Amino acid sequence: MRGQRPTGTDGEANSRIAKPGSRSRVVCISCCILNTLLGGSINVYSLYGPRFIRDLHLDQYHVNIISTTAMMSLYILIPAWGRICQLTSPRLLSFIAGILFGTSYLAIASMFTTHRTSTLDHSRPAFLTLLLAYTCIGAATSSVLMSSIIACTETLEKSPYKGFLSAVPIACFGLSGILESQVAVRLFCLPNKDIDLASFSAFLAIALFSTGMLGAWGLKPPNEVLDIRGHLQNSEERQTATYGAIEPQQLEGNMPAPGRGTCSPTALLKDPLLWWLSVANLLIVGPTEVYNLNLGTLLQSITGTDSVANQISHHVALLAIVSTVARLSAGALSDCLQRESSSTAEEQKYNLVSSPFVLFLAPAAVDVLGFLTLGTMVARFPKVISLTSASVGLSYASSLSLLPVTLSIWGTAQFPLAWGIISLAPAMGIGAFGYLYSVAYQYGMERGGGTAGFCVGALCYTSWAIICALAVGMSIVCVLMAWLILSNRRHR
Known part of the structure; x- marks a missing residue:
C-alpha cells in the first residue's frame, strides 16, 4: 500500500529519473560519436584536390580557394552554431548538417559524372559549383562538431572523466579521415589506381544525410533530468564545481x-x-x-x-x-x-x-x-x-x-x-x-x-x-x- 512507502523523498525521485536519464545519455553520446565519425569528410579533401586540377581543369589557385573557403566557413560559423544550440537544441544543427552534406556531395558527384560524359571545358562552372558545395560542406562540418561538443559537455557536465569523454567525439572526427579514405581506396578504386570520385561522393551524400537525420532524433542531452534533480537537491555543489x-x-x-x-x-x-x-x-x-x-x-x-x-x-x-x-x-x-x-x-x-x-x-x-x-x-x-x-x-x-x-x-x-x-x-x-x-x-x-x-x-x-x-x-x-x-x- 502507499502508506507502507515514503513518498516525496529525494532518493525516490532520483530513482524515478535515473534510468531515463542514463538511457538518454547513452543515446546522445552514441549519436555524437556516429555523427563525428562520418562528419569529418572534409579531411579527405586531399583526395579531390589533384583530380580537380587534372579532370576539371582547375589550377592550384582554384583548388586552394575552394579548400580555404570550406575551412573558413567551418570556423566562421562556429559561434553562430553555438548560439543556435543555446537557443534551441543540438538536434537542429544535426538536421541542418544532414541536408547540407547530402546536397553538396550530390552536386560534386554530378560534376564528375558530367566530366565523364562531356569533352567540353567546364572549368568555370565547375569552380563555382565546387566553391558553393564546399562552403556548405564546411558549414555542415562545423554544425556537426559544435552540436556534438555541446551535447557532450551538457551530458557529461558532472562526470569526473568529462575531459576524456568530451574528447571522444573530436577524436572520432579525426578518425573519419582514415575511415573515409580507406573506404575510397578499397571500395571505389578504379583499375588505373584512381578513385571513382563520382561514386564515392554519392556514397558520402547518402551516409552523411542518414547520420544527420539520426542525430536530429538522438542528440538530446538529458537537461530535463538535470533540471529536476536541481529542484530536488542542493545545487550549490554543482555551482562551485571546477575543472x-x-x-x-x-x-x-x-x-x-x-x-x-x-x-x-x-x-x-x-x-x-x-x-x-x-x-x-x-x-x-x-x-x-x-x-x-x-x-x-x-x-x-x-x-x-x-x-x-x-x-x-x-x-x-x-x-x-x-x-x-x-x-x-x-x-x-x-x-x-x-x-x-x-x-x-x-x-x-x-x-x-x-x-x-x-x-x-x-x-x-x-x-x-x-x-x-x-x-x-x-x-x-x-x-x-x-x-x-x-x-x-x-x-x-x-x-x-x-x-x-x-x-x-x-x-x-x-x-x-x-x-x-x-x-x-x-x-x-x-x-x-x-x-x-x-x-x-x-x-x-x-x-x-x-x-x-x-x-x-x-x-x-x-x-x-x-x-x-x-x-x-x-x-x-x-x-x-x-x-x-x-x-x-x-x-x-
Whole structure:
C-alpha cells in the first residue's frame, strides 16, 4: 500500500529519473560519436584536390580557394552554431548538417559524372559549383562538431572523466579521415589506381544525410533530468564545481568565477585571455589545416608524379591515427590534472607543468620540428615527410587542449560563446596560410618546376613550411602569455 512507502523523498525521485536519464545519455553520446565519425569528410579533401586540377581543369589557385573557403566557413560559423544550440537544441544543427552534406556531395558527384560524359571545358562552372558545395560542406562540418561538443559537455557536465569523454567525439572526427579514405581506396578504386570520385561522393551524400537525420532524433542531452534533480537537491555543489588545474579564486577581482554563470558576454569579450588563446589557436590551426588540405599537391611536388592516391590515403591515415591518440590523451591528461590539482598544495596548482596549458605547449613544440623537417630535409629525403604528417597530427591535441582551459576559465554558461570565438580565429589563419601556400606553389611553377598545372620540386613548399614553423612557435608564445596573465590574477 502507499502508506507502507515514503513518498516525496529525494532518493525516490532520483530513482524515478535515473534510468531515463542514463538511457538518454547513452543515446546522445552514441549519436555524437556516429555523427563525428562520418562528419569529418572534409579531411579527405586531399583526395579531390589533384583530380580537380587534372579532370576539371582547375589550377592550384582554384583548388586552394575552394579548400580555404570550406575551412573558413567551418570556423566562421562556429559561434553562430553555438548560439543556435543555446537557443534551441543540438538536434537542429544535426538536421541542418544532414541536408547540407547530402546536397553538396550530390552536386560534386554530378560534376564528375558530367566530366565523364562531356569533352567540353567546364572549368568555370565547375569552380563555382565546387566553391558553393564546399562552403556548405564546411558549414555542415562545423554544425556537426559544435552540436556534438555541446551535447557532450551538457551530458557529461558532472562526470569526473568529462575531459576524456568530451574528447571522444573530436577524436572520432579525426578518425573519419582514415575511415573515409580507406573506404575510397578499397571500395571505389578504379583499375588505373584512381578513385571513382563520382561514386564515392554519392556514397558520402547518402551516409552523411542518414547520420544527420539520426542525430536530429538522438542528440538530446538529458537537461530535463538535470533540471529536476536541481529542484530536488542542493545545487550549490554543482555551482562551485571546477575543472582542470584552475580554481575560481584565480579570477577574483578580474573575472567572475567559472561555473557560476555570472560572466557577462561583455566581460568575456574584454578579457585579454580570450584573445591570447584565440591568436594561439589561429597560429597553430592555420598551418595544420592547410597542410592537411593540400597533402595531394604537396606529395605530387615531392614525388614528381600525379599518381599519389595510395600515398595520400597513407598520410591521411597516419595523420588521423596520431591526431586521434593525441586528442584522447589530451582529454585524459586534463582529467589527471584536475584530480592532481585537488590534492596538491595551493602553490603548486599554478605551476605551468601541472596546468592544462602544458597540453598545448608540448605538441606545438613537436609541430615546429615537423614543419622545419618539411622545409629543410624532405627535398633530399622524401620519406621523412611521414614525420611531418605525424607531427601535424599531434598538433591537433594543442587545439583540443584549449577546450578544457576554456571550460575552466569561463564555465559551462559562457562556454559556447568563448569556445566559438576561440574556434573562429583559425578561419583567418587558414585563409592567410592557404594564400601563402598558393604563392609558393605558383613561384615554384614559374621557376621551371612544373608541368601540366602541377609544381614539382622544393621551391613549391620549402618557404611556406619555414613560415609555418615560425607561426607555430609564435602560438607557443601566446599561450605562455595567457598562462602568465592567469597566474598573475591568482596572486593579486
